[in-house]
Amino acid sequence: MPVNRWLLNLMFALLLLIYPAGPAAGEVKVYPETIRVGILQDVPSVTFDLSGMYRLVDENSGKVIADNAGESSWTAEAGRAGIVLMRNGSLYGEYVGPVIAEEKKVRFGIETGDGSLVQHDNLLGFAVSSGSEVDLRFLGKDTGTIYYVDGSGEVNRLAASESTGLVSINKNNQQKPYRGSLEIRRIGSLITAINELPIEEYLYGVVPAEMPVMFPIEALKAQAVTARSYIISQLGSYASYGFDVLDNQSNNIYGGFNQENPVSTRAVEETRGLVLVYRGQPVAAFYHASSGGFTDNSEDVWTNALGYIKAKPDPADANDKYYHWSVTYSASQLAQMVNSQLKTYWPDMNSYSSVTDLQEIESTAGGRVKKLLILGMDTNGSPQQVMVFNAERVRTILSLKSAMFTLSKTDDPDGNLSSVTITGNGWGHGLGMSQWGAAGLAGQGYSFQDILQYYYTGVDLVTYYGK
Known part of the structure; x- marks a missing residue:
């Protein structure tokens, strides 16, 4: 059912009078830009593949275990004194650990048209040419064999995977690729696998897992900000286990590299670093699928009262999927x-x-x-x-x-x-942003900033870290 735009404008005005927003957006304290995600916990072994330029390091000693660990299949299991590694089915060694699979970043100098040199560590989307305008090759998944000269004058082969290194972890009998690094920890006689990566790249795999990518772009931007705000408020929640958050509904659903979509990635990039804060602190920006027409007070749904989670009418949430x-x-x-x-x-x-x-x-x-x-x-x-x-x-x-x-x-x-x-009516706890409501508001022409100010009371939209 379409929502009358005049009615929505009136509701916005009334709610902002009752629950005014805080001061204008500004800067808040700078926090870490990376996140540690628990992918597997307390399992007998972990099997993982490395695609790209990776090396394995024993964090305990700082020793490089394998400098060229990419393009290999590895298995880690608990040994008598540490972590036993197998490479392509053969015993590789035992290490105290934790064992880190980290990407070796390569910095490329790209000469621009005016002769200046610009540094990049990701060449995805660039093109190379032998000098002929017809021999133009874009760097991507079908790059093939291209060679480059590094800073020391050595000639190296460039693979497409070097633009986006991936760690693929066997989870539930499926290989799931992830950006960033992998940490293997031995806890007792069992293994825990942790994916560490930049928060923005983490969100690439969260937003399309949490919200349909066919929703309007402003709704996806609102989803990106709420997911970023929520997860930043949760950093360190599982510190005793060695990571920040889980990859499931206990925090955000994180689908990894295969979940990514260009539309949702755009929503993340166009809101890069933006979070909601309440009284200067990042908020746990709860969200749900459908409110059924009304959101609620946090203390009525759970137990604790939160000043930014208040009951509000939500007519834009009306949909055929989760009503009735x-x-x-x-x-x-x-x-x-x-x-x-x-x-x-x-x-x-x-x-x-x-x-x-x-x-x-x-x-x-x-x-x-x-x-x-x-x-x-x-x-x-x-x-x-x-x-x-x-x-x-x-x-x-x-x-x-x-x-x-x-x-x-x-x-x-x-x-x-x-x-x-x-x-x-509705689906979910009914606190904070309704995803279908966000889609409805975006369809009426509201911006992601409007949507966030509607669902979260008295919040400010600020830059969490530098863009």
Whole structure:
């Protein structure tokens, strides 16, 4: 359903009066520009391929293990005293570790038309010529064999992979390529694999994994800023494990090199270094697929109040994909599901032998159920009732797309609960930016800055590190 632009303009104006933005965008403290992503944790071994100019280094001693480690398949496993490496199936050696696979950067001097020399370490997109205008070859994946002269006068072969070195890690029986470096750590008798790379290149593999690339470019830019802001606020979350974040929904979904798309990469580049801050600190800019028409206060969905996450109407979120969903559970299915989910929070509680009723006790400002009473009988035949607090826990326990729902109950001829049909709107926790709402606003002509100021209250858009 199209959203009336006049109505949206009015809503923007009213919300900015109620929740004014902070001072104008500026500079904040400079933080690290790289991120460490946990790809595999506590596995017996890691198999990885190196494409490009890589070397392996034992971080403990600083010793170069293999100076030309590229174009090889490696396996790392825990040994008696360190990390055992196999190269192309043959034993290579054992090292204290951690073992780092790092790309050897090559700096190229490109002579411009006026005779000046410009330095580059990535030649992707450049072209070379033998002197004839017809013999022009662009450097890319089909470069073939080209030679260059380095600073010492030596002639070297240039491979396309030297423009973008890749580490391919075997995960879930699939080879997944990643930019940047790879660190192999031995923790006890198991191995952890960590991908370290620039935050911007990390985002190349995050934005298209989190938002459809066919969405408007301003929505993708908003997604890039929210993902960047969120992940920067999470740096060091898993420091005790040797990395910053995971590659899954616990943080951002990170698809690596194969997930990248030129459109989403453009969105990252055109917002390079921009983050949302609240009172001078990068915010955990939560986002979700669809709000169902209203976002919510953080304290109603989870537990902690966040000044920049407030309930707001979200008419631009209207879509055919995540609105008007429903699911029906029989009484036996409901008991089985509730028992399984409740025990993740309260492992020692008695199980329900039957669920006799569900009651919506309280809702959030955005219309999500934040208190749910579950009545029934326990396995000892005694009456049991459990009150579930906060909307996200309600959603989880009932295995729903959203906590924005209504209940329709059916009884059997004896008056006992037979089934429950749950009808709702939206998908996700409903906090911060709705991705479908962002697409709707972008389709109405709003910029990514407008979108971010709408969904996040009192924030500033600042440069996190130099562009």
